[in-house]
Amino acid sequence: MTTDPADTVAAPAPAPTPPRRAPAGAAVLREDVTEAIREAVVEELAAVGFSRMSIEGIARRAGVGKTAVYRRWKSKLHLVLDLVGAFAEDGLPVPATGSLYGDVRALLEVMSHVLRHPVASAVIPDLLVEAARNPEIAEAVRGALLDGQHRMAQGIVGDAVARGELPEGIGPEHALDLLIGPLYWRQAVVRDAVTPAHLDTLAHQVVAGLKAGPGPA
Amino acid sequence: MTTDPADTVAAPAPAPTPPRRAPAGAAVLREDVTEAIREAVVEELAAVGFSRMSIEGIARRAGVGKTAVYRRWKSKLHLVLDLVGAFAEDGLPVPATGSLYGDVRALLEVMSHVLRHPVASAVIPDLLVEAARNPEIAEAVRGALLDGQHRMAQGIVGDAVARGELPEGIGPEHALDLLIGPLYWRQAVVRDAVTPAHLDTLAHQVVAGLKAGPGPA
Numbered sequence: 001m002t003t004d005p006a007d008t009v010a011a012p013a014p015a016p017t018p019p020r021r022a023p024a025g026a027a028v029l030r031e032d033v034t035e036a037i038r039e040a041v042v043e044e045l046a047a048v049g050f051s052r053m054s055i056e057g058i059a060r061r062a063g064v065g066k067t068a069v070y071r072r073w074k075s076k077l078h079l080v081l082d083l084v085g086a087f088a089e090d091g092l093p094v095p096a097t098g099s100l101y102g103d104v105r106a107l108l109e110v111m112s113h114v115l116r117h118p119v120a121s122a123v124i125p126d127l128l129v130e131a132a133r134n135p136e137i138a139e140a141v142r143g144a145l146l147d148g149q150h151r152m153a154q155g156i157v158g159d160a161v162a163r164g165e166l167p168e169g170i171g172p173e174h175a176l177d178l179l180i181g182p183l184y185w186r187q188a189v190v191r192d193a194v195t196p197a198h199l200d201t202l203a204h205q206v207v208a209g210l211k212a213g214p215g216p217a
Numbered sequence: 218m219t220t221d222p223a224d225t226v227a228a229p230a231p232a233p234t235p236p237r238r239a240p241a242g243a244a245v246l247r248e249d250v251t252e253a254i255r256e257a258v259v260e261e262l263a264a265v266g267f268s269r270m271s272i273e274g275i276a277r278r279a280g281v282g283k284t285a286v287y288r289r290w291k292s293k294l295h296l297v298l299d300l301v302g303a304f305a306e307d308g309l310p311v312p313a314t315g316s317l318y319g320d321v322r323a324l325l326e327v328m329s330h331v332l333r334h335p336v337a338s339a340v341i342p343d344l345l346v347e348a349a350r351n352p353e354i355a356e357a358v359r360g361a362l363l364d365g366q367h368r369m370a371q372g373i374v375g376d377a378v379a380r381g382e383l384p385e386g387i388g389p390e391h392a393l394d395l396l397i398g399p400l401y402w403r404q405a406v407v408r409d410a411v412t413p414a415h416l417d418t419l420a421h422q423v424v425a426g427l428k429a430g431p432g433p434a
Contacts, residue, residue, distance in 0.1 A: 049350060051268065125349050128406065129342040133266060138408055146407060173409070178422055181402030182394035189345065189401065190363060191355055192390070204432030205395055208425045215421030 007033050007068045029072060036062045037069055041083055046118045050080065050126030077130065077137065080123055085144035094155035100165045100210070103156045105203040108183055112194050115187040124188065146176075153179055157210070167213040178209050224250050224285045246289060253279045254286055258300055263335045267297065267343030294347065294354065297340055302361035311372035317382045317427070320373045322420040325400055329411050332404040341405065363393075370396055374427070384430040395426050 007030055040062035044053045055076055059066045073079040095106035114120055124145070131138035153176040160166040182202055186192050194202075224247055257279035261270045272293055276283045290296040312323035331337055341362070348355035370393040377383040399419055403409050411419075 049346075051346070121349060125342065125346040129266075129268070129346055131408065132338060132342050142407065173403075173407075174415075174418060174422075177399035177403050177419065178426075181399030183398070184402050184406065185398030186390075186394050190359065190390075191348065198391075201391060201432045202394065205391075205426035205429050208429030209395075209422035212422050212425030215418045 007064065007071065033062075033064055033068055034072060037064065037072065037079075038083060041079060042119055045080075045122040050076075050123055077140075080127065081140050081144045083119065084123060084127065084141075094152050096155075096159065100156070100160040100163075101203060101207050103159065104179065104206050104210075105199065107152065107156065107179060108199045108203055108206075111180060111183055112187060112199060115184065121188070149176055149180060160210070166210055169214050170210060171214075174214070175210060178206050182206070224281065224288065250279075250281055250285055251289060254281065254289065254296075255300060258296060259336055262297075262339045267293075267340055294357075297344065298357050298361045300336065301340060301344065301358075311369050313372075313376065317373070317377040317380075318420060318424050320376065321396065321423050321427075322416065324369065324373065324396060325416045325420055325423075328397060328400055329404060329416060332401065338405070366393055366397060377427070383427055386431050387427060388431075391431070392427060395423050399423070 037058060040058045041053075044058050044061055048057065053076060055066055055069050058076070058079075059069050062069075069079070073082060093110070095103040095110070097103050097106055127137075127141045127145075131141045150172050154172040156179070157166060157170055157172060157175045161168055182205075183194070183199075186194060186198075254275060257275045258270075261275050261278055265274070270293060272283055272286050275293070275296075276286050279286075286296070290299060310327070312320040312327070314320050314323055344354075344358050344362075348358045367389050371389040373396070374383060374387055374389060374392045378385055399422075400411070400416075403411060403415075
């Protein structure tokens with residue numbers, strides 16, 4: 001891999017005991033360039049969509065060379081997965097309102113914002129198409145989209161079990177199906193707007209579903 | 218529009234009082250050619266996917282000329298929407314088991330088969346990408362995919378209200394979100410297999426959610 005002076009800075013002198021540092025004298029990728037590329041990707045996605053987006057178009061919009069992009073990500077798919085992963089992590093704090101209904105309602109609020117976000121609405125359908133064609137991509141999409149959501153479902157259900165609001169034995173996958181599925185269906189598939197009243201009803205129904213437990217053995 | 222003798226048959230002599238008939242002497246599209254094209258589309262979709270599928274490839278596989286395809290559908294999108302619409306209608310009889318749990322469980326069974334079908338898994342993600350880019354396509358996809366499902370949700374909920382199993386006031390859209398959303402999420406987004414035990418639990422939870430009604434006013 002070659003380095004490009006315009007895209008790299010000299011590594012800073014080592015601090016006394018940094019936890020992780022670049023080798024002294026090594027080229028370090030400039031964070032401002034990385035950030036400009038990320039922003040360009042969001043704009044490109046909104047403008048042309050995933051399938052017509054090119055590394056060249058991203059580089060042009062970011063005002064950098066194509067190598068600056070390839071130095072960081074090996075393909076546009078990897079770039080977008082990285083972006084979606086970061087976005088999914090940022091957007092999904094585990095709610096802790098003190099009640100199951102409150103937590104579910106807060107989760108639905110956050111998720112409905114996430115699903116309305118241009119990155120999500122422009123790129124998730126495309127990623128699912130790629131995932132349908134290629135098991136390796138399917139795995140990467142699962143990791144980027146679902147790991148954070150799993151942790152969140154586990155947090156909400158675990159807290160409710162600890163408070164005595166839910167029976168034990170509900171797997172996080174089951175919980176996530178109920179927590180996310182109906183909202184995803186409405187916003188990403190049917191593409192209907194959701195109102196606060198709709199989210200209230202949905203939270204009420206999801207809580208009732210979760211309280212029903214895993215069902216007769 | 219020109220007619221092609223190999224693709225048309227003379228209209229039959231009018232029967233005494235047919236409810237709808239072709240004008241005497243008009244060219245009628247041959248049903249066996251239409252069927253061959255439909256089959257070719259299913260095979261093409263499985264082989265190359267929606268975005269790389271071409272009218273030319275479909276015609277070649279069906280052993281017909283491109284005009285035979287264009288005489289029936291104006292684009293590959295219209296062709297696929299027609300196919301999906303027919304498929305969604307066929308696959309979705311309204312269950313009538315005599316109980317809400319039975320109806321919901323039967324619906325989940327049918328839907329999980331539909332979502333595993335190659336046409337559905339190959340083409341729905343692509344249609345949703347098209348829908349995200351183009352409101353006209355979004356409307357057509359809604360019609361093709363959702364009209365039958367709405368009728369079905371209305372049937373199940375209406376029967377349960379009549380039996381006294383459900384309160385009144387649950388809109389079919391809300392019901393559909395709960396009935397389809399969690400399964401769609403698992404099979405089409407997460408792409409995890411579902412087991413009969415999983416469907417049992419999900420039916421149990423969906424029934425509890427529906428019974429909770431629209432929630433506090």
